[in-house]
Amino acid sequence: MTDNIFHRIIEMPPPFNMIVIIMMIIFGTGLVTSVVKQIRKYACYRQEVEFKRDLLDRGMTVEEVERVVSAQPKDSSRA
Template sequence: MSYIQEFVNLLPIPFNFVLLLLLIVFGTGIITSTMKQIRKFACHRQELDFKREMIDRGMSVEEVERLVQASSEQGGNGVF
């Protein structure tokens, strides 16, 4: 970490500010993308668990599909 700090300190004034600003912007983008993918994975797992639970309760596959389709038409993951 000290190597990066020394490199930034050796740059002329406007360039080190631009470099730090770019690092913040790209770092935020990477973190946001990672969190979005984790959220998508968690929602997918939750949906699969919900479907598995409905089947375990004795619902037929057609009933599960109909329920999932109806909930997706209502505007998203209201059931999940």
């Protein structure tokens, strides 16, 4: 199936096949970037949850955990 699609794109007239290939590369890059960004956000979320659980396991109260977490600088460039 994929081989058939690739051959159809290659058999298109020269200016059009390059446009289709470039668009496929742009779409694929955007898709991969979006997936990686969502995975990174989830990993950061899981890390914060584990940190909070660790603080609670050490015997800190909920108020102390909230104070410690809110004291951490939020890096807006990573959001």
